[in-house]
Amino acid sequence: METTAQVHYTSAADMSAVDDDSVHLVVTSPPYPMIEMWDAMFTAQDAAIGEALDAADGATAFRLMHEQMRPVWNECFRVLTNGGILCLNIGDATRNIGGQFKLYPNHAHVVSLLTEIGFDQLPGILWRKPTNSPSKFLGSGALGLNAYVTLEHEHVLIFRKGSNRTVSGEAREARYESAYFWEERNRWFSDVWMDLRGTRQTTGNGHADLRERSAAFPLELPLRLIEMYSIYGDTVLDPFVGTGTTSVAAAMTARHSIGYEIEPAFHPLLAEQMTRVPHLSRERNRTRLKQHRDFVRQRKRDGKAFKHRNAFYEMEVMMAQEKGIVFYDTTDVTPDGQQFLVQHAPHVEQKELFTGL
Numbered sequence: 001m002e003t004t005a006q007v008h009y010t011s012a013a014d015m016s017a018v019d020d021d022s023v024h025l026v027v028t029s030p031p032y033p034m035i036e037m038w039d040a041m042f043t044a045q046d047a048a049i050g051e052a053l054d055a056a057d058g059a060t061a062f063r064l065m066h067e068q069m070r071p072v073w074n075e076c077f078r079v080l081t082n083g084g085i086l087c088l089n090i091g092d093a094t095r096n097i098g099g100q101f102k103l104y105p106n107h108a109h110v111v112s113l114l115t116e117i118g119f120d121q122l123p124g125i126l127w128r129k130p131t132n133s134p135s136k137f138l139g140s141g142a143l144g145l146n147a148y149v150t151l152e153h154e155h156v157l158i159f160r161k162g163s164n165r166t167v168s169g170e171a172r173e174a175r176y177e178s179a180y181f182w183e184e185r186n187r188w189f190s191d192v193w194m195d196l197r198g199t200r201q202t203t204g205n206g207h208a209d210l211r212e213r214s215a216a217f218p219l220e221l222p223l224r225l226i227e228m229y230s231i232y233g234d235t236v237l238d239p240f241v242g243t244g245t246t247s248v249a250a251a252m253t254a255r256h257s258i259g260y261e262i263e264p265a266f267h268p269l270l271a272e273q274m275t276r277v278p279h280l281s282r283e284r285n286r287t288r289l290k291q292h293r294d295f296v297r298q299r300k301r302d303g304k305a306f307k308h309r310n311a312f313y314e315m316e317v318m319m320a321q322e323k324g325i326v327f328y329d330t331t332d333v334t335p336d337g338q339q340f341l342v343q344h345a346p347h348v349e350q351k352e353l354f355t356g357l
Ligand SMILES: C[S@@+](CC[C@H](N)C(=O)[O-])C[C@H]1O[C@@H](n2cnc3c(N)ncnc32)[C@H](O)[C@@H]1O
Pocket: 010, 011, 012, 013, 028, 029, 030, 031, 032, 072, 214, 215, 216, 217, 239, 240, 241, 242, 243, 244, 245, 246, 260, 261, 262, 263
C-alpha cells in the first residue's frame, strides 16, 4: 500500500488545491486566540487585532481572532466528504487586560462558529493535561474571594459534516482491517483523556526553539483520533499543521495526509520527523499487540472466556469486529518534491515471543 503526505506552506484560508468532498477527516489545533504567544501572528494578519489589544479591548480582539480563522473552517467544510469528521483541539485562555482578569472561552466560541457553518457537534473529549507548575493558582492564594480555578484541560471538539459515513467495496474491507481492540475502544472513546503524557515527539537533535514556537500536540493525540475516525487509505487534513505531527501520525497509520502551514520554517522539522516514521510505526504496532496480549492473559487469569479469534494474529479478541484487524508498518518514506511517498506493509508478529498463551 502507498500513501502520500503533502504540506502546503500557504494559508489554509484558501485550500483550492484540495477538491470538494475529498477529505475524510480533519485533525487540527489552531493558534489559540488570546494566548499571548499568538498575538503577533494574528496582528500580522489583521492590524485591527493589535489595535484592540493596545486599547485593552479584549472582547474585540477575541472576536476578531476567531473571525480570522472563519475562512479556514469554511474550507474544511467544503473539502470534507459527507459523514467526514473534524476533530479540533483547543484550549481556553485566561488573561489580564486593562487590569481585568478573565476567561476567553475559545472552545465555546469555535463551537458557535462551526455550528453556524453547518457542522453538527458530536460528544467531545476533555484532555486533562499533566501540570508541572508548583504554584497552581492565580489571584488571592489561600484567601477566599478573588481566587481562580487553574485551567488544566483542553478540549478535543468533534464535529461531523452531514450524515453517517457509509463505505462499500475495498473500503469495507479496509474498515474491518482498521478496527481497534475492545480495550482500546474503552480508553479512547472515554470523554476524559488523562493518559496522553510522555508521548511528545522527541527528535533528539536540535529544533528545540522551533518546537517551542509551534505548540505541537503530543503524537498520541492525532494517532488516536485518526484511528477512531478514519480507515486505511483515507485522507486526513490538518489546516494548521505546524511541525507536522498530524502528517507523521497519518503516515504511521497508512492514511494520506494534507497539511497547510503559513510558517515554512517548520519544514525541516517535518522532514526529520518523517524519516522516523518507519521506526515509530513498527514500535507502536508492536506495543499495541503486546498490550492486547497482556489484556488477554489477564482476562484468562481472571477466569473469563473469549468468543472470537483474530485471524491474522491468531489471538483471542472480545468482539467479532476485531477478527479482521491487521496493523500496517510503514516500510519506507521518500521525499518527492512537495510531498512524501509512504509505503506500508502488514505488521507481522514474531510469534515465538508469545508462546504459552
Ligand atoms: C497550535 S499550532 C499547531 C501545532 C501542530 N498541531 C503541531 O503539532 O506542530 C498552529 C499553527 O497554525 C499556523 N497557522 C496560523 N494561521 C494559519 C493559516 N491561516 N493557515 C495555515 N497555518 C496557519 C501557525 O503558524 C502554527 O504553526
